[in-house]
Amino acid sequence: MDRGSERDTPRGRGDSAAGRIPLAVVVVDSEGLVSHWSSGAGRLFGVGRDDAVGHPAADLLPVSGALPDDARGDAMPDAYEEYDGAGPDLEASLGGHSAFATAGRARLTPPGPAPGDERLDVLWWAYPLVGPGTSRLLVLAADATRLRDERGYDDETAERIAPGFARHTELPASEELERHLPEILPNMGPGLSGRIVSQVLELGYPVLEFSQFDRVPVTPYWGVPRRAGRTPAVPLVPQQRAAAPVIPSGAEQDLEYAAVRERLEFLNEVSSRIGSSLDLSETIREVTSAAVPRFADFAGTHLRAAVLAGEGFSDGPPDASTVMFRVWVEHNDEPGRWDDTVPVGEAFAFPEHTPFYKCMVTGEPVVVPRVTGELSDRIAGEFEKRDLRPLIGGRSLLIVPLKARNVVLGFMVLMRRPDRPQFDDMDRTTGAELAARAGLVLDNARMYTYQENVADTLQDSMLPQVSPRMAGCDVATRYLPGTRLGRIGGDWFDTIKLPGSRTALVVGDVMGHGLNSAAMMGQLRTAVQTMAAMETPPARLLRQLDDLARRLGDNYLATCLYAVYDPIRGELQLANAGHIPPVLVRAEDGSSELLDLPTGAPIGVGGVPFEAVRVKVAPGDRLVLCTDGLVEVRGSDIGEGLAALCESAAHPAASMDVACDTIIRALNTRGGRKDDVALLMARLNGIPDEHVAEWLLDADPGEVARARRLVRDRLLEWGLPGAVETAELLVSEVVTNAVRHAGGDRVALRVVRTDALLFEVTDDEPALPAMLAAGPLDESGRGLRVVSRLAREWGASATGHRKTVWFEQAVGSSR
Structure with a gap:
């Protein structure tokens, strides 16, 4: 690498160029497998996130010698040809227990090139990581070919550009790294981001070296628009390092376009993650977790009770009496920080003066750029014995409605910590789109739950x-x-x-x-x-x-x-x-x-x-x-x-x-x-013989008294004196009807003792008896009414030319 003493001045441009280049960001774990892969890495190396995460980094990255011992190989992937390096010796720098950062250049064959296409010139920086967790290597990579084409350097100058390191105290905007890592690397929380960036800053800030004396900081193009009041990028021209940085004309439009693209990628990723199950509880967890940490630091989902029950509900907006259930909470703060203060399962109605009420009634997102002390006091005042102010004060708040078919199912509360950018109009639009997709998925799960409940109810009823x-x-x-x-x-x-x-x-x-x-x-x-x-x-x-x-x-x-x-x-x-x-x-x-x-x-x-x-x-x-x-x-x-x-x-x-x-x-x-x-x-189990008594009676009115006596004696023998009086009366009525209407000479009487007393009277008349409406002066027609009133159950059945009238009486009862 040529590090001459002369300054290298970009050619082909009269104005200063922005000191930012697109970066690929990759994290490699202790097993040598990719754990985080940014969209920029996908564009540079031509490999999507799904095809990269979990695969060996040695097969994907041109960082020879920088990978952990168990992931290194003697040969590089076929697509790479290493030809330059910076920093300590590549083979020794990170192979053992070294704590040095490594940088280098490599030739990269673009994905799917036609024969004869020019190979890409890749600059890379590799940082060893220590501490808790499995992350062991951070890799930053940039396209030197694009740098040459966009900045106007000729081949000779471009060949002299090398990746290097500088103390972060010498360079501005070093905090940009920590701020943006969670935004470009899905599923990275602030804890891991902070640990990584602290080690990057300790080992040396990534720079581009144009000579032995001139170092230009790598201010990465993160795909996020620069907001008013934030420090713009450092120009790439060495002579202007100490001057106030400027942004070239048209750069803001490019950044805005990239920001929209990043949000579309986020929404596309969310859409692929949610709705994998029709289980309502699982869907709620997926929807809530999709926003953290890439879009927000805290997400809480609240749903109407009817949604949780899988029931239908009337159209129209909810009101101040509508009860909402907090069904899931996701955050990237310290464990336990939110759990006791905003527990899952809590139900309450939101007062009219709160932004939550405004969201669920209007069905529109509500943005609070910064939760002030006065608003924090008002919100915290609705929760007894719990002080929300330390959690929500100073944070940026976005509340988005969860809707389906123009019905508000609930809402999602999203918050960012003070050190992250406040929610703005673009975030409001992104949050609304996220909520629209989540609302549809939740409603599908709700309808499925409703159909399951209907099916279960129908099955149980049958x-x-x-x-x-x-x-x-x-x-x-x-x-x-x-x-x-x-x-x-x-x-x-x-x-x-x-x-x-x-x-x-x-x-x-x-x-x-x-x-x-x-x-x-x-x-x-x-x-x-x-x-x-x-x-x-x-x-x-x-x-x-x-x-x-x-x-x-x-x-x-x-x-x-x-x-x-x-x-x-x-x-x-x-x-x-x-x-x-x-x-x-x-x-x-x-x-x-x-x-x-x-x-x-x-x-x-x-x-x-x-x-x-x-x-x-x-x-x-x-x-x-x-x-x-x-x-x-x-x-x-x-x-x-x-x-x-x-x-x-x-x-x-x-x-x-x-x-x-x-x-x-x-x-x-x-x-x-x-x-x-x-x-x-x-x-x-059967019924023992001693619990069954049977008699044959003549079809004669005089046998009625005998039937009463036989029943009384058997019940007293069984030790059931309390059932005698009612049994005698009912047997008398049924035997009288049989004697009076029997077509044969015999009437059978049987008493069976189980958990109740069963009495059966059988005769040779197949016609079933009917309950009559007897008048005050009628002498008959009341027998079956007495049986119906005093017996626990009664009935009649016919088999062949015979019929049986039966009734049951509770054991020991006087009725």
Whole structure:
């Protein structure tokens, strides 16, 4: 490098040139990987930020010898040819534990050049970094070819330009480095920026050397317009170093254009970062974090309660009574500085005299260039027991509305520290654009949350509220929505109380997914409940359900498993319509088995008979019914899922809920599940013989008194004297009706004790009784009204040529 004593004077220009050149700024971590990459670096080296960050710096930068030990290589990238250097020896300067800065020049092949194109002349400065964190090298680079072309130097003069270092105390505007680093390097906070710049200033300010005696400071072109009152750039002409710096004509327009470009790049980067998820909470975090630290030092997002709940809300602006929730805060101050004073989750309404109220009511951004002491006092006065003044005083404030479809969803509070430029009109426009994009993303997340809530509500409303205790059995259920969009499907389960202390256990699965499947599921479930209450046998019930599905439409297809448990007989009666078989776990030895049932065809196919199977069970046996979403995974054999179901169902458990959870954990972890899942488990406890009493009565009015006596004696034997009086009255009314209207010679009376008392009276007249409106002078017609008033539940059913009237009475109750 030629460092002659003569001064080098630029040729081809009569006026002074601005002492600023575009800089590429790069930070390299301790592993030799790029951690920060400015837009200027992308333009100079032809590599975008996404393709640079996280990649080896040795493959991207022509800084031979300046990289950490583990990142250095003997050969430079093919695109670079080192031919000049300044500072200490390149190989020793930063290779070990040296604390020296390094500078040099290199030839760079432009990205995608045509054959014969001139190679670029790159000047670079490398600074070793120490201290906390992983940052270990700062690299500044500039295009000497552009310097030569724009400043008018000829080839001979340009060859004598070299990068060098000078004490920062000798040069003006050294604070520009620290001020602008966070603006050009995304995700760099002021802490790291301050540490880096302090070391740069200690090791030597970057300069261009034109001779042994003349050094011109590198005042970088950061792409930010110069504002009134700020120190302009130092001219590049050595003779004018001590004179007042000037800015060439037209430079302000160039800077303004570059500032707009930088903000567009910022907004483009923000747009690519936010909206990656439809989860409302994640979207809120993305939106808030996008502004810090590049645009602001503090960002706080406030949303209306209806937005957080995923609900709709009326059009029109909010007012002083509108409650806003602070949903997220992001800042680059010291940890804990804001957390206690402005906690996330706080809800309050903003008074009319605050700038926050003005923003949310007008729907326009509000700029406060500097928060004065008077405004700081007014804002802080709205927060009890917390003093905001030390945090907001002297800062620049920008409040931007978050809107979608002309409705204000909330607003974002942005602040800059006093050492950063105040928010101006350009920042106001940038903030408004940021808020517009954020508002749209938030509204999409809100609408998705709303649709999810609607789907969940619809699904919950269609699934039954199953009682955990039925006559002679305990029941536990689980439902898992599918992972498909919409979270709603056609899987269902149900338990239905039947006469004779019996219980119907149902599991079904409508083919398809979404609202149509859910609507069809609701229709089929209602039909099953109706037919079950009429004591329709399992095979006939599926036959009638199949006929109904074909009448409703060609697309109605579903599988269904219907089982009736008789706890007195210890028997299951099951019929299957194309559903996966149930699992029966035997209490005696803990073994489990898939019940061998006639498969049948799905509901809606038509023309296929259904068969019922009877299975004897013992007290304590467990029946497990589920839909295929639990055992079937795309790409796997369903037999593997059924085997896993049998194994997990047989696992000992302390309770029914624990047993269900064991099955879900064992099978739901299998990858690839997208369908919804319905699981129903019933422990078949049975009813002991000593808790059942049956008698046959003659169809004679004199048998009514005998029925009362038999019931009284049995209840006293069971130790239930409190239930005797009401039981005698109700049995008397029901047996009287049976004797009076019976078509045969016999009337059957049965009493069953479970958690309640069940009374059943059966006769040979199939016609169901009807409740009559008896007048004051009528001698009959009041029996069923008395039963309806005093019994906990009552009903009637017909089977063949017989009918049964039943009622329940709470144990120990006088009613």
